Amino acid sequence: MTSFFGDITPIEFEGEDSTNPLAFRHYDADEVVMGKRMEDHLRFAVAYWHSFAWEGGDPFGGQTFIRPWHPQDRMDMARIKADAAFEMFEILGQPYFCWHDADIRPEGGSFAESQRNFEEIIDYMLGKMETSPVKLLWGTANMFSHRRFMSGASTNPDPDVFAYAAATVKSCMDATMKMGGENYVLWGGREGYETLLNTDLGRELDHMGRFLNMVVEYKHKIGFEGAILVEPKPQEPSKHQYDYDAATCIGFLRKYGLEDEVKLNLEQGHAILAGHSFEHEIATATSEGMLGSIDMNRNDYQSGWDTDQFPNNVPEVALCYYHILNSGGFSTGGTNFDAKLRRQSLDAQDLIAAHIGGMDICARGLKAAAAMIEDGGLDAALAERYAGWDTAEAKAMLDGDFDSIFARVLAGEINPQPRSGRQEILENYVNRFV
Numbered sequence: 001m002t003s004f005f006g007d008i009t010p011i012e013f014e015g016e017d018s019t020n021p022l023a024f025r026h027y028d029a030d031e032v033v034m035g036k037r038m039e040d041h042l043r044f045a046v047a048y049w050h051s052f053a054w055e056g057g058d059p060f061g062g063q064t065f066i067r068p069w070h071p072q073d074r075m076d077m078a079r080i081k082a083d084a085a086f087e088m089f090e091i092l093g094q095p096y097f098c099w100h101d102a103d104i105r106p107e108g109g110s111f112a113e114s115q116r117n118f119e120e121i122i123d124y125m126l127g128k129m130e131t132s133p134v135k136l137l138w139g140t141a142n143m144f145s146h147r148r149f150m151s152g153a154s155t156n157p158d159p160d161v162f163a164y165a166a167a168t169v170k171s172c173m174d175a176t177m178k179m180g181g182e183n184y185v186l187w188g189g190r191e192g193y194e195t196l197l198n199t200d201l202g203r204e205l206d207h208m209g210r211f212l213n214m215v216v217e218y219k220h221k222i223g224f225e226g227a228i229l230v231e232p233k234p235q236e237p238s239k240h241q242y243d244y245d246a247a248t249c250i251g252f253l254r255k256y257g258l259e260d261e262v263k264l265n266l267e268q269g270h271a272i273l274a275g276h277s278f279e280h281e282i283a284t285a286t287s288e289g290m291l292g293s294i295d296m297n298r299n300d301y302q303s304g305w306d307t308d309q310f311p312n313n314v315p316e317v318a319l320c321y322y323h324i325l326n327s328g329g330f331s332t333g334g335t336n337f338d339a340k341l342r343r344q345s346l347d348a349q350d351l352i353a354a355h356i357g358g359m360d361i362c363a364r365g366l367k368a369a370a371a372m373i374e375d376g377g378l379d380a381a382l383a384e385r386y387a388g389w390d391t392a393e394a395k396a397m398l399d400g401d402f403d404s405i406f407a408r409v410l411a412g413e414i415n416p417q418p419r420s421g422r423q424e425i426l427e428n429y430v431n432r433f434v
């Protein structure tokens with residue numbers, strides 16, 4: 001086996017004062033934060049697609065990376081790619097990874113050939129997993145790159161594509177289960193439309209709802225114990241995607257009776273595309289008990305694309321983990337870096353440094369979030385702000401009706417007194433921790 005990462009040795013925690021670019025300064029897997037090891041809180045995962053399948057292209061230009069596993073349309077190359085991936089997992093020591101079928105195996109000339117390639121590479125990886133501690137956080141199907149999916153997968157106007165998508169997801173769920181994956185994710189890259197002129201919205205949503213029900217039925221049939229997650233994103237590649245944001249997905253899941261079966265995989269970049277902050281998306285999901293997992297990759301705030309950059313902003317990340325910790329932390333989910341290098345970052349070392357940076361930023365965010373929770377300042381401020389609702393009269397009002405409320409207000413019993421929302425004071429408070 002040739003080494004892609006050369007003489008880079010496993011990354012160690014060296015502490016804040018270290019100037020070694022290939023060391024953790026904040027991520028210490030064994031450090032206990034709020035009673036739990038940092039590794040067990042954060043549950044980091046490497047995304048196979050961006051780190052190993054993406055070749056550095058953007059909408060204006062193609063490949064910039066030259067890798068030993070190129071061209072990627074051959075099985076021997078898929079094995080070399082897996083060797084490099086597992087080499088990186090050993091160097092980073094992150095506990096998880098994630099894949100799409102298309103990242104790990106070459107596309108065949110028929111479904112059957114793709115399936116053979118897939119099974120072969122899954123077995124190859126399973127062999128590697130016997131001696132590696134790395135586990136599968138989630139598997140997923142790429143149903144957006146190949147031209148057959150250009151008009152959608154489950155929402156395609158052609159039932160044959162629905163069938164192809166169903167067979168693909170069955171195959172990916174089987175492989176995820178075989179690898180002991182803890183979740184199965186569906187991101188509907190082309191489940192949406194380019195123009196309403198050729199789109200029957202209601203029918204497409206019904207097909208997507210039925211498809212997701214079939215996923216859940218199959219999960220129970222095979223006894224897959226992981227969670228089923230959908231990943232909201234408002235647009236890109238489609239003009240509009242049905243899984244627009246957390247709130248839209250929650251409404252969709254309720255409409256199709258899936259609210260107890262499916263949770264969300266939220267991504268920071270997608271939140272930004274939807275015009276939200278990441279903590280908004282996380283708080284929306286946790287308030288409904290529907291947070292599954294996160295993709296911790298940000299967008300550029302100016303370019304308006306899903307640029308999938310590694311996180312680099314501690315205050316943003318801290319507020320995300322604040323909501324995650326406050327809701328009890330991850331169960332089956334984790335922190336996946338669905339993030340890619342910039343296309344000028346050509347070297348193997350760039351790939352390692354990018355992940356070190358992301359892991360360190362998340363560690364700092366987690367520690368800040370834990371410190372805020374332990375201090376209790378935000379909780380106390382919330383309790384005080386809503387204290388009026390703890391009174392017997394306020395509770396009784398919710399069981400009453402408009403007439404009884406009207407009578408109290410008319411009698412002058414009620415006379416609202418505006419109080420400060422204290423936003424700046426709270427922002428200053430957060431700044432003490434980040």
Ligand code: XLS
Pocket residue numbers: 100140185186187231233267295306338
């Ligand atoms: C794309 C999505 C994708 C999913 C997995 O924007 O983030 O990478 O996470 O299909």
Ligand code: NI
Pocket residue numbers: 267269270306308338
């Ligand atoms: Ni994304």
Ligand code: NI
Pocket residue numbers: 231267295338
């Ligand atoms: Ni993602």
